Amino acid sequence: FYETGDEKMKASAVCAMGHSCDPTWLPVLIIELQNPDPEIRFEAAYACGELGEEETVSHLAALINDQDPLVQETAIVAIGQIGGGEARRALQRCMMHPDERVRLVAEEAMEELEFGEDPLSFTTRPGNNPHLS
Numbered sequence: 001f002y003e004t005g006d007e008k009m010k011a012s013a014v015c016a017m018g019h020s021c022d023p024t025w026l027p028v029l030i031i032e033l034q035n036p037d038p039e040i041r042f043e044a045a046y047a048c049g050e051l052g053e054e055e056t057v058s059h060l061a062a063l064i065n066d067q068d069p070l071v072q073e074t075a076i077v078a079i080g081q082i083g084g085g086e087a088r089r090a091l092q093r094c095m096m097h098p099d100e101r102v103r104l105v106a107e108e109a110m111e112e113l114e115f116g117e118d119p120l121s122f123t124t125r126p127g128n129n130p131h132l133s
Helices: 007-019 023-032 038-051 054-065 069-082 085-094 100-117
Strands: none
Touching: 007 023, 007 038, 023 038, 023 054, 038 054, 038 069, 054 069, 054 085, 069 085, 069 100, 085 100
16 A cells, blocks of 8 residues: 555555554655655654654654644654653753744653653652642
8 A cells, every 4th residue: 555656545554554563664664754745744753653663763853843733743742652862852852942832742742751761650740739739
């Protein structure tokens, strides 16, 4: 389906690459992160997040300033899902982005990253736990 020439089928195939959990699709996904079609970029970013391979973080970080807001948001969320030091630094840069929407998505992605690093942590931020108020 990826090679049919039909953009909708290609987008679906790119999405399926992420669901496959097969890192052999990484070279294709990295190429598709630069596709002129925002739907393909969106699906490629989502698939990279699903695969969770740290080598895609720098490619996803390049989409933080994408013209399409859904591509931006999906790339940021994927970076948070992947985690690691490079992802943390990319999200920290996003949290200083001039666009408030990007900053908010980055904050949520950072929470995801931190949870992934320590899923059994029961710490809460002040003001977030009504039982501690």
